[in-house]
Amino acid sequence: MCVDLMGSKNISISDEAYLRLSELKSRNESFTDVINRLTKKTNILDLKGILKEEERGSLEKNIKNLRKASGKRMDRIKKEIGES
Numbered sequence: 001m002c003v004d005l006m007g008s009k010n011i012s013i014s015d016e017a018y019l020r021l022s023e024l025k026s027r028n029e030s031f032t033d034v035i036n037r038l039t040k041k042t043n044i045l046d047l048k049g050i051l052k053e054e055e056r057g058s059l060e061k062n063i064k065n066l067r068k069a070s071g072k073r074m075d076r077i078k079k080e081i082g083e084s
Helices: 015-024 031-038 053-080
Strands: none
Touching: 015 031
16 A cells, blocks of 8 residues: 655646646656756755866856956946945
8 A cells, every 4th residue: 555645735826837837847747746846956066077177177267257357347347436
């Protein structure tokens, strides 16, 4: 005998929300599965290892360049509004 320890709830959603949810649902997925998949909390450590070494290096370089450009932009804006 299998006992389902999880309860169930009925919810009301708009027709638009139902259509959007059904478009995201695969053939073998329940609506519960879709909602759980879409609302799953992801741990940043789950992303470890997904980038190749050259991708990691390129991403790191781009981030550093963007931070540098952002810093320069902030300095320019501060100068324009009279802050030091």
